[in-house]
Amino acid sequence: MEPHILILGAPGAGKGTQSDNIVEEFGVEHVTTGDALRANKEMDISHLGLEYDTPGEYMDRGELVPDEVVNEIVDTALDEADGFVLDGYPRNLDQAETLSEMTDLDVVLYLDVDEEELVERLTGRRLDPETGDIYHVEFNMPDDEEVRQRLVQREDDTEETVRERIRVYQENTEPVIEFYEEEGDLIRIDGEQTPDEVWDDVKSAIEENA
Ligand code: ADP
Numbered sequence: 001m002e003p004h005i006l007i008l009g010a011p012g013a014g015k016g017t018q019s020d021n022i023v024e025e026f027g028v029e030h031v032t033t034g035d036a037l038r039a040n041k042e043m044d045i046s047h048l049g050l051e052y053d054t055p056g057e058y059m060d061r062g063e064l065v066p067d068e069v070v071n072e073i074v075d076t077a078l079d080e081a082d083g084f085v086l087d088g089y090p091r092n093l094d095q096a097e098t099l100s101e102m103t104d105l106d107v108v109l110y111l112d113v114d115e116e117e118l119v120e121r122l123t124g125r126r127l128d129p130e131t132g133d134i135y136h137v138e139f140n141m142p143d144d145e146e147v148r149q150r151l152v153q154r155e156d157d158t159e160e161t162v163r164e165r166i167r168v169y170q171e172n173t174e175p176v177i178e179f180y181e182e183e184g185d186l187i188r189i190d191g192e193q194t195p196d197e198v199w200d201d202v203k204s205a206i207e208e209n210a
């Protein structure tokens, strides 16, 4: 059976970057609620009677999309995946409880990065719309001029929304880190190293535990 991997960390900690490496090395599925929600930003959720009628309205404010929307996406995606690296979920304790009812985890990784570094990483993040590859204006730009020209910035990677997302993370998601720490499953990785150094640690942690 392919490994069930959970990767935790603040917005900008490097979860997407390392998940891409994990997919390539271990052949698992990348299950990411952020990408799934971005592909469904305009989905009509008005029948749920919540504060806003689409996921996008929560996302552009840096707020969490309500659990009933997100849980459903994860449940379906995990059902369809053999092995996976789950990225962006759970983001609060209720989601963590729901996840424990959905599946077992072999490895729980936590990328530890300081807040000021997160702001720099997120405001400088750029994406290749054709491949989904993740870049950074200072830390990691593509060599190919054509790729450089087509890079885009995510709508929620502005300084104001970034600060709000980090606040939401501290309030809702830090307790999730403690939850896995208390269960004794959490593998803490220094996320402030270079991407290659972080990858060395991530890869060894998976090899030792999965
Ligand atoms: P980042 O990689 O910068 O942490 P994501 O792409 O994971 O950001 O998430 C972008 C936005 O999507 C979040 O700010 C939030 O609005 C929404 N979102 C993603 N995952 C979840 C989740 N598990 N629960 C609620 N909202 C989520």
Ligand code: ADP
Pocket: 009, 010, 011, 012, 013, 014, 015, 016, 017, 018, 121, 122, 124, 125, 126, 134, 135, 136, 137, 139, 140, 191, 192, 193, 194, 195, 196, 198
């Ligand atoms: P997350 O999915 O946790 O929000 P990303 O993987 O999208 O994080 O990374 C956020 C930004 O930081 C991107 O621009 C990425 O290129 C950059 N980045 C990722 N890992 C590192 C690292 N170890 N050192 C410096 N920059 C990094």
